Amino acid sequence: MQEELSAPERRKGNMGSWALIVAVIALVVAAFGYVGGWLAPHRLTPKRIVDQLQDNAGTFAGYRRNHAKGVCVVGYFQSNGQAQAYSDAQVFAPGRTPLVGRFAIPGGNPYAPDSSVPIRSMALRFAQANGQQWRTGMNSMPVFPVSTPQAFYDQLKAQQPDPATGKPDPAKVAAFFAAHPETAAFRAWAKTAKPSASFATENYWSLDAFVFTNSAGKRQAVRWRMVPEATDTGSDAGSGGNPDYLASDLAQRLSQGPLHWHLLVTLAQPGDPTHDATKEWPADRQTIDAGTLVLEHTEPQESGPCRDINYDPLVLPDGIEASDDPLLPARSAAYADSYLRRTSEEAHLPGAAVAHPKPEAKP
Incomplete structure (x- = not known):
């Protein structure tokens, strides 16, 4: 048997063990401090991005920040x-996969009129039979304005409304665009974009690239988009100054039958950028029609099944991976921050957790 240690030796050993534990804790705290931005106040963090979204649009308890x-x-x-x-x-196996989705418009104000922005979004959560999920968020524009999280944050800062006017300072916005020539493709699209009358007639692009992997382990960079079968205006829901005409139009269309989109997957070729969402791939790239999205009915977001879903683009099943696009991890982290804020607020709202009373009108 090993001889017992003397009292001084035991104390020395204990002190060494405690020193090691304290050192490990310090490293963990430092790591969390760096990730959270506590030790690097000028470092871009999810919190700063979501705070800026609130600064631009206001804070509406229980709602997504964008x-x-x-x-x-x-x-x-x-x-x-x-x-x-x-x-x-x-x-992608032949057959049917159930899903819960959400249509929306950009911005943090849940009471904004539908005509206030020309962009519409589609988010989907596919629930595979094996328990894995695929979540994706898409927008009705072919390119994103910027290619990095920092540039996105700088854009938000430039577009923050001036308290004196309630609108962004044109000089700051112009200076931002002048410093970011990569926004040219988006700005060219935006000049001709108009608010559509229906969610049902929009194309929705993934914008970010992803990587498909097959059973042999072969990797293929891809982007996808949803292309609608409906092309007509088809509804008068937007007439009469209705600020919520998109939801009305959607309900009216679905009362007549399901709505359909085709999931088109574009295959990248070597050299096509996978890290830059401001750049489209050449139009001659091979595209596969992977199947049909079928939407059957709609429900209000305050009580519907999409309310508690975080449409994190990095929730991916086996066979789909993230690309090297830096916007993807930034989106994932910001979505998580927004989700924690709104779900915490819902639990403390007066009345029911799903009650979202409109703010009082201001003169």
């Missing part, structure tokens, strides 16, 4: 099996 105004939809994806050669995600 794309606050929306509506839930329920349906399924009918795969035709054409994407299986590139991804072994179960959603």
